[in-house]
Each structure stands twice: as structure tokens, then as C-alpha cells.
Amino acid sequence: MTAGIYLHIPFCKSRCSYCDFATDVYKSSDAVERYVNALCEEISNSQEQSQTAETLVDTIYFGGGTPSLLTQKQVEKILNSIYKKFNIQSDIELTMEMNPATVSIETLRDYRSLGVNRASFGVQTFDDTELKRLARGHDANDARQTFRLLREAGFENVSFDLIAGLPRQTIADWERNLDEAMKLRPEHLSLYLLEIHEGTPLAEQIRNERQPLPDEDLAAEMYELMLEKIAANGYRQYEISNFSLPGFESRHNSKYWLLDPVYAFGVSAHSFDGKRRFSNERDTAKYVKLIEENGGAVVMREDVDVASEFIFLGLRLNKGIDLVEYRNRFETDIEETYRDNLSRLEDSELIELTLGNLKLTQKGMLFSNEVFAVFV
């Protein structure tokens, strides 16, 4: 089994109205430098994850936040700390998340020269009015330009995100977004339905009736349209929200759904070693202080109910769960343990149970949280 490494970079140019990630607005290059030093220190000190020294690592993922706010030197420094500590496979998938209007052809070439071979960036919508409403801090042309620059810099594995069900978005608006995405033809797409998180400006705007509540029926219509469009254009859905051209599934993200080990560093990072989960401090200033004073920032360790997570994470994948594999691994039958719930979910057309396989139906993908609740 191979492992992945996740690095959290908690800085953004501005705060999007729907975002509840652990990220801060970029204040000064000194603050970023101090954070990068803490991150490198955490990587080289890491004891909990030391068993990975023997495990081959085949993915590194810079997520955020906006990792593309890092300089070439900072990325190089972080990678050097990783290469010193871990056993890295030669054909590694090395992804960097980016945001439009944060990269130039020079920075992208720099990243390429450091081995970054996959880019994932946030478009969310190609509509300027919607972007403004989300306080995204860039316009649609910035997103188009980022895609062009990525190709020019030699990125042959590019992913971007779009969100459906934005406030006041119509089905025709969503269709225009999908059409533009199909025309650009990235190797990978993450297509999400908008989720409203408590404590975000968007949640507040909805409460104050300045924005409408998302319409569930419209979201279902958008999801259906998206599945039709992507299939007609040669993309394959491999997970509820993820689609790719053949051979371009995200190797790193698949690790989460397959319960492979992922060692995560940085503020609010969550590691999983196959049995236990470790979570880091969620506040950036406190994280840096903890690393500087103690060399580590893990604030929570828990044993994971692997059998239960195997089900609800596996169900996210289009191929679903291999029931024989489950039986061999956990010495128990899903059908027996969850008999009543499974027949209820089958009657509601949320799951499909065939000989040796359990998976979500299209309707189940739309109401996946309802299904997952059964197995938590």
C-alpha cells in the first residue's frame, strides 16, 4: 500500500463568502515565511507519522487556502523537507491547488521545474456577476487566462472546480458553465453542489434574505444535466463530485475514499495511518506557536472505525463496495449487519445491491448524506 502526503497552506488573497476552510487572508510575506518554517519543522519532527518512512509515498498534494501564493523557494523548501523524511516513488503525482489571478507564466514554470505535475484550480463559475456575489476576488477572464497559462507552462494534467446551485443561478447559467468547461477540456473536473456552512457570510446573507435559499429540485436538475453533459463529452464519473478523462482520476484524493494512509501537515491537517486519525490545531497563529515551542501541533488522536468508514467512503465511488472484500477484511457481512437499513434504502431507490456489490444510485448520489448517516 502506498501513502499520500497533504500540505495545508492557509492563505488566500481574500475570503470567499461560502468558504469555511481553515484559511486566513494573506497579510504579510513574513507571516507566510514563518508558517513555511513551522511546516518544515513539523515534517522533520513528525514522530506519529514516522512509520511512513518505510511506506512508499506516491502523491504529494499542496491544498489550501491558496498554495499558489507560495514562492518557488518556499515550495522547494517544503519539498526538500519531505524528500529528506519520506521514501518517495519516482512517478509521483504532485498536485498544487491554485486560484486565478495568483499565478504568472513564470511562477507556473517554476512549479513545473520543482516537479509539480498536476494543477487544480478554483473556477466555481464563468459568470462575473456570480463570482462577485461569491466574493471570489477574480473574474472569469482570470480563470480562462490561468487555464491558458497552465497549458503554456506544460501542465498536462489540469483540474478545475465548478459549483452548481449558486444563489440566483438558473439552469441555463449552469449549462453555460458546463459548456465552457467542456470546451476547455481539462483532464479532470470537480463539480460540486453548493453547501451552506454556518458561520460563513453566505449563510448570514441567506438568513437576512439578501440571498435565496438553494432550491433542492433545481439542484437535482443541475446534477442530472451535469451527468449528461460530462458523459456525452467523454468524461467518466468516478466519485460523487469528481469526473475525469480516462486515466486522469486524482490518485491523491482516491486515497481518502480507499482508506489508504495520508500524512497531513499544517494547520488543521488531518492524518490517517490506516487505523488512527490525528488532527492538528485549527488556528494558524496557535499552530505556528505550538510547532515553535513543542515541535508538533496534533491536538486530537482517535481510533477510526475502519469498517464503517470503508462503507461510507467506498460508497462515494462509482464502483461502490466489493462485498466480498469487505467480508474478508472485516469478517462480517454488510447485508447481515445492516439488513433493515439496506432494504429501506433500496426501497427509496438510493442504493443498488447486486451480487457482490453495493453502490449508490444516481438519486443516492444526490442524497448521499442520507445514505451515509446509516453507516456512521
Ligand code: SF4
Ligand atoms: S480561495 Fe478557496 S480556500 Fe480561499 S477563501 Fe476562497 S474558497 Fe476558501
